[in-house]
Amino acid sequence: MSHLDDTILLHKRRGRTARRRTILAAMRNTTQEIRGKVVRDKTYDKFIDWLRQHNFPKTKMVLAEFPETGRGMMATGDIEPGEIIVSVPKKFLICNETLQKEYGQHPLTMHQLLALHICFLKRDSNSWWKPYIDLLPSHFNTMPVKYPKILADRLPTSLKGEVSQQMKRLESDYTTASRFLKSRNKNEFITYKEYEWAWLCGTEHLQFTKRLRISDKQQQTNNKNFLIMLNTRCIHMSTIDATAKGGNIAMAILLDFLNHSCNAKIESGFNVRTQCFEIRTLTPYKTGEQIFINYGPHDNLAILREYGFIIPDQNDFNFVSLDKEIWTLFDEMETARDSQLKKEILQKEGDYSIKKHEISFRLLSALRLLAIDGSHSRVALDQRYFDWRDTILGETDIISQDNERRVLIMLKSLCERVIESSDNEKTRLMEISSQDMIKYNIHNYALTFVKQIWRETEEIARMTILDIEQKLGEMI
Numbered sequence: 001m002s003h004l005d006d007t008i009l010l011h012k013r014r015g016r017t018a019r020r021r022t023i024l025a026a027m028r029n030t031t032q033e034i035r036g037k038v039v040r041d042k043t044y045d046k047f048i049d050w051l052r053q054h055n056f057p058k059t060k061m062v063l064a065e066f067p068e069t070g071r072g073m074m075a076t077g078d079i080e081p082g083e084i085i086v087s088v089p090k091k092f093l094i095c096n097e098t099l100q101k102e103y104g105q106h107p108l109t110m111h112q113l114l115a116l117h118i119c120f121l122k123r124d125s126n127s128w129w130k131p132y133i134d135l136l137p138s139h140f141n142t143m144p145v146k147y148p149k150i151l152a153d154r155l156p157t158s159l160k161g162e163v164s165q166q167m168k169r170l171e172s173d174y175t176t177a178s179r180f181l182k183s184r185n186k187n188e189f190i191t192y193k194e195y196e197w198a199w200l201c202g203t204e205h206l207q208f209t210k211r212l213r214i215s216d217k218q219q220q221t222n223n224k225n226f227l228i229m230l231n232t233r234c235i236h237m238s239t240i241d242a243t244a245k246g247g248n249i250a251m252a253i254l255l256d257f258l259n260h261s262c263n264a265k266i267e268s269g270f271n272v273r274t275q276c277f278e279i280r281t282l283t284p285y286k287t288g289e290q291i292f293i294n295y296g297p298h299d300n301l302a303i304l305r306e307y308g309f310i311i312p313d314q315n316d317f318n319f320v321s322l323d324k325e326i327w328t329l330f331d332e333m334e335t336a337r338d339s340q341l342k343k344e345i346l347q348k349e350g351d352y353s354i355k356k357h358e359i360s361f362r363l364l365s366a367l368r369l370l371a372i373d374g375s376h377s378r379v380a381l382d383q384r385y386f387d388w389r390d391t392i393l394g395e396t397d398i399i400s401q402d403n404e405r406r407v408l409i410m411l412k413s414l415c416e417r418v419i420e421s422s423d424n425e426k427t428r429l430m431e432i433s434s435q436d437m438i439k440y441n442i443h444n445y446a447l448t449f450v451k452q453i454w455r456e457t458e459e460i461a462r463m464t465i466l467d468i469e470q471k472l473g474e475m476i
C-alpha cells in the first residue's frame with residue numbers, strides 16, 4: 001500500500017475538509033519523494049576517483065537520474081540553508097588563466113577559445129581532464145539550434161530569429177577558431193561537428209534583451225545575488241579579468257551537474273581566500289532530494305534556447321510577445337502616413353507582450369495610439385501628433401471610456417489571432433510522424449517542448465481574453 005493510501009486510512013474518520021487537506025498534504029509529500037536513481041557506472045566511478053585523488057573538497061552530492069529532470073545532483077545528507085554545497089578549487093576551473101597558459105596571446109573570445117580547447121580535450125585520451133570530459137552529454141539535440149528545419153519552422157517567430165542569430169554566431173566562431181588554429185600550425189584542424197558540440201557545452205548568452213520583460217529584468221536585478229549566471233555548462237566568473245575577451249566564463253567541474261529550479265536560492269562566487277568557486281544554498285534539502293541552483297528568471301522560450309529544456313509546470317516568467325501582431329494591426333487600421341508617424345513615436349523596439357493577468361505598458365500604449373483617430377488635415381495632424389506622444393509618455397493615460405473599450409476589443413482580437421496560430425502550429429506539429437522523427441533525428445523531448453510552448457502561448461492568450469471580458473463587463 002502506498003504512503004498516500006496509509007495516510008487516507010489513518011484519517012478515515014475525520015471530517016471531509018480535514019480529509020481533503022490530508023490527502024493534498026500527502027500528495028505533496030509523495031511528489032517530493034519522487035527520488036532519483038544514483039548513477040553507478042565505470043565512467044562516473046573513474047570521475048569520483050579522479051576527484052578524490054586530486055583532493056576535490058567533499059560534497060553531500062551524488063550524480064543521479066531523476067524522472068522529471070534527467071541527470072542531476074542528489075543530496076546524500078540533509079543540507080541546511082547557508083551550507084556550501086560545492087566548492088570548486090581553481091585547478092578544477094577551465095578559465096582564462098588555464099587557456100592563456102596553453103595558448104599564450106590570442107585574438108579569440110573566451111567562448112571561442114574554450115570551445116576549441118574542449119575539442120582538443122575530447123580528442124586526447126591521455127588528458128588530465130579525461131574523467132570529466134567523458135561525463136559530458138553526448139549531444140545537445142533538445143536545443144533549438146540543433147533542430148532540423150521541419151521542427152525549427154514550428155518555433156515562435158521571435159525564437160526563430162534568436163536561434164538564427166545563435167547559429168550565425170556559431171558558424172562565425174568556428175571560422176575564427178579554425179583560422180587561429182591554422183595560424184599556429186598549418187596541419188591542425190577541427191571539424192564543424194566537433195566544434196559545435198564543444199561550443200554548445202558553454203553557449204554564450206547573446207544579448208536578447210527583449211526576451212526578458214521589464215518587470216522580470218527588475219526582478220533579476222533584485223535577485224541577482226540568489227542565482228548563478230550559467231551558460232549551458234559554464235559559469236560567469238565575477239572576478240574581473242581584463243584579458244578575457246567577450247565575458248569571463250569558465251567551466252567549473254561538478255557544479256555543472258546541477259539542474260535549474262526557479263525556486264532555488266543560492267549565493268555563488270569566487271572566494272579569493274579559499275581560491276575556490278563556491279555555491280552556498282539558501283534552500284534546505286533532505287537526503288535523497290535533488291539539489292538545484294537557479295540559472296535566472298527565464299521564460300520557457302529563453303530556457304529552451306539557452307539550455308534545451310523547459311519548466312513543465314508553472315513558470316511565472318512566461319509571456320507572449322505580440323510584436324508581429326501589433327505592427328500588422330497598425331498596417332491594417334491606419335493610413336500609411338498615420339501608421340508611419342505613430343510607429344515613429346512608439347520607436348518600435350520595446351516590450352509588446354502579455355503575461356498571465358498582465359499586459360505590458362508598451363502594448364497598452366500602442367493600442368491606445370491605435371484607438372485615437374488619425375487625421376488627414378495637416379493642421380489637425382500636428383496637434384494630434386502631440387496628443388499621441390502624450391499618450392505614449394503616459395501623460396494622457398485613459399483617453400476616454402470609449403477608447404479604452406476599443407483598446408480592449410483590439411487586444412481581444414490580437415489574442416484570438418494568437419489562439420488561431422497556436423492551434424495551427426499544434427496541428428502542424430501533430431503531422432510530424434514517427435518516421436520523420438527517425439529520418440531527421442528529432443529528439444522526443446524536443447517535439448514535446450515545442451508542443452508545450454504553443455500550449456502555454458494559447459493559455460496566456462485565453463486568460464487575457466477572460467480578463468478583457470471581465471473588464472469590458474465592468475465598463476457597461
Ligand SMILES: C[S@@+](CC[C@H](N)C(=O)[O-])C[C@H]1O[C@@H](n2cnc3c(N)ncnc32)[C@H](O)[C@@H]1O
Nearest residue numbers: 069071072232233256257258259260307308309
Ligand atoms: C549545467 S547542466 C546540468 C546538468 C545536466 N543535466 C547533465 O546531465 O549534465 C545544464 C543542462 O541540464 C539540463 N537541465 C537543467 N535544469 C533542468 C531542469 N530543471 N529540467 C530538465 N533539464 C534540466 C539542460 O539540458 C541544461 O542544458
